[in-house]
Amino acid sequence: MAKTSEVAIRPMEMLRKSLEKNIMVEVRSKRVYSGILEGYDVYMNLVIRNASETINDENRGIHQRILVRGDNIIYVSPSGGDEN
Amino acid sequence: MAKTSEVAIRPMEMLRKSLEKNIMVEVRSKRVYSGILEGYDVYMNLVIRNASETINDENRGIHQRILVRGDNIIYVSPSGGDEN
Amino acid sequence: MAKTSEVAIRPMEMLRKSLEKNIMVEVRSKRVYSGILEGYDVYMNLVIRNASETINDENRGIHQRILVRGDNIIYVSPSGGDEN
Amino acid sequence: MAKTSEVAIRPMEMLRKSLEKNIMVEVRSKRVYSGILEGYDVYMNLVIRNASETINDENRGIHQRILVRGDNIIYVSPSGGDEN
Amino acid sequence: MAKTSEVAIRPMEMLRKSLEKNIMVEVRSKRVYSGILEGYDVYMNLVIRNASETINDENRGIHQRILVRGDNIIYVSPSGGDEN
Amino acid sequence: MAKTSEVAIRPMEMLRKSLEKNIMVEVRSKRVYSGILEGYDVYMNLVIRNASETINDENRGIHQRILVRGDNIIYVSPSGGDEN
Amino acid sequence: MAKTSEVAIRPMEMLRKSLEKNIMVEVRSKRVYSGILEGYDVYMNLVIRNASETINDENRGIHQRILVRGDNIIYVSPSGGDEN
Incomplete structure (x- = not known):
């Protein structure tokens, strides 16, 4: 091993x-943000560019840039391939 | 890259x-505050000027100045263009 | 700029x-306290004098003095003009 | 000023x-404790003597002494006059 | 004074x-534990001996010894007289 | 005394x-885990071996080993006799 | 002993x-993630590879890699045998 x-x-x-x-980020209350990760900090606060917002699987538009507070995050998933 | x-x-x-x-700030319980960011601290507490308040997509008026507690924030989104 | x-x-x-x-303070559970700010600390605990209490837009009377715990605060809004 | x-x-x-x-203390879940403040600490934990307990405006009796955990407190209000 | x-x-x-x-301890979700306090720590975690458990005013039996997590505690009340 | x-x-x-x-551990959402305590840390995170899981009094099977997060724990009760 | x-x-x-x-991880809101543990930190944030997601016992697909925030975790269970 x-x-x-x-x-x-x-x-x-x-x-x-x-x-x-x-990346794709799901936060509480069935919200999903998908876009390009621009930054983060130790609290898992994330800055995302061109972030599409989905609430209850319903598209709610695009945020040019958004700061998602880490507290409410359930998971962060890189989308797309070999990020190593 | x-x-x-x-x-x-x-x-x-x-x-x-x-x-x-x-900026536009969404906090828990479907509240949105939009206005000019005047200040912030490391807890993400925000001071916003001329902040319009929306609850459940319903306009609730303007606060000349408001201190929004960071704890309840879901996201902060700059509105408008090239803030770099 | x-x-x-x-x-x-x-x-x-x-x-x-x-x-x-x-000031006007809104806390969770649709409570609003309005009165004169007498003091505060770094946790945003507030001491308010002559604080009128409103729950669900219903007046609940006056507290001569009240200590509102910062944890539950959604926002603090100074009411009235030029506080600079 | x-x-x-x-x-x-x-x-x-x-x-x-x-x-x-x-003092009168309201905590989450519509509980109110009224009595004489015997002690406190920086977490706002309170020791109250002869504390009457009210839940949903219904009297639930007296605690000779009670330690109310600060976490759940919404506000603390001194009752009665000039405490300065 | x-x-x-x-x-x-x-x-x-x-x-x-x-x-x-x-002592009698009430925690969230209408649970009450009554028994002899054997120990505690600064987080208000409590060790109780011969602890009877009540949920929604319904008796749920006795725990020979139980560690109740401080986080969920609403209040702790000594039962019985002069504990000074 | x-x-x-x-x-x-x-x-x-x-x-x-x-x-x-x-030990028997109850966590929020009416979950109970019973098994042999293998380890713990200061956050009350617990490692339990041969842990049977019960949700709403319904048996959900056995985990050979499980790490239960301390945050959600309501109480921990040793089962069986004289652990002194 | x-x-x-x-x-x-x-x-x-x-x-x-x-x-x-x-490993299998259950988080609040009846979500389960199963896959290979790639990393973790002291907050119990977990990086899982080939993570299948289940919500309310319903399969929701696979995440090639996912970062599950520790805050929401109820338990972590290694699946499969002798991990000593």
Whole structure:
């Protein structure tokens, strides 16, 4: 088995690797934001560019740029391929 | 690809760049505040000038100045163009 | 554009400027307290004098003095004019 | 206008001034405790003596002494006059 | 009036004085635990011996020993007399 | 009366004494986990072995090993006798 | 009885041992994520590879990689055998 210290990808590292790539973020109350990750901080607050907003699977338009508060995030998923 | 250290825009940096510009803030319970960002702190507490308040898509009037507590914020979106 | 360092009004500064003036505070569960701000701390706990209480837009009387816990606050709005 | 440093009454100071006096505390879930404040700490945990308990405006009896956890408090109101 | 420094009973002090005595603890979701306080910590986590559990005023049996998490506590009330 | 310093059992101490013994943990949303306590940390996160899961009093099977997050715990009860 | 210091498996240790193995994570709102644990941090934020998502027992597809925020986690269960 691979050594732990080599394979582990810490959450903040995953965010760093996702910079300038497409991500999908789901927050409480069935909201989903999809766009390009521009930045983040240790609280998991995210800055997303060209963020499309979906509430209850219904499209609510695009935010040119949005700061999503980390507190309400359920998950962050990089979309698209090999982000390593 | 651009170097990470150059392109990343941290959340607090986005707020700093939005000072004296229009922002839209959504907080829990379907409230939206739109106005000019006058100030903020590390807890994402925001001071907004000429803030129009919307609850459940219904206009509730204008606050000359308002301090929105960061705890309840879902997202902050700068409105209007090139804030870089 | 004005320099950021000059125009930014941090949240705690707005509270300081509102001391001995009328404010309106909305907290969760549709409660509103209006009165004169007598004091505050970094947790946004507020001491309000002559505070009228409204729940669901229904008047519930006056508290000579009240300590409103910051945790539940949605926003604080100075009421009335030029508090600078 | 009065000088800020003289008039501001910080929340903890209001509690200190209320020691051995009657207070009314409302906590979440429509609970109200009224009695004599015996002690407090920085988390706003309160020790109240001869505390009558009301839930949904219905009297639930007296606690000889009770420790109310600060987390759930909405407000604390001194009852009765000039506590300065 | 008595001097504050002499009469104030801080919340942790009340717990200390209640050690090995009967207490009643109400936590969220209408749960009540009554028994002998065996220990506590600064988070208000409590260890209770011979703890009877009541949910919605319905008896649910006895726990020989139980650790109740402080987070959910609404109040702690010593039951019975002069715990000074 | 026994001396406080001798009889007090702090919450973390109760967990330490319960290591390798049966415990029952109730968390929010009417979930109960019963099994052998293998480990814990200061956040009250628990590692339980052979943990049976019950939701709304309905059996949901066994987890060979499970890490229950401390945040959601209502209480931890050692099951079975004299763990002193 | 075995010595405590030898048998205790702390929560973070369980996560470390689960790296590159299958885990099942349940978060609030009846969501379950199953896949290979790639990383974690002290907040219990988890990076999971090939994560299948289930909401209310209904399959919602696969995330190639997902960062699940620790705040909402109810439990983490390693699936499959002897992870020691």
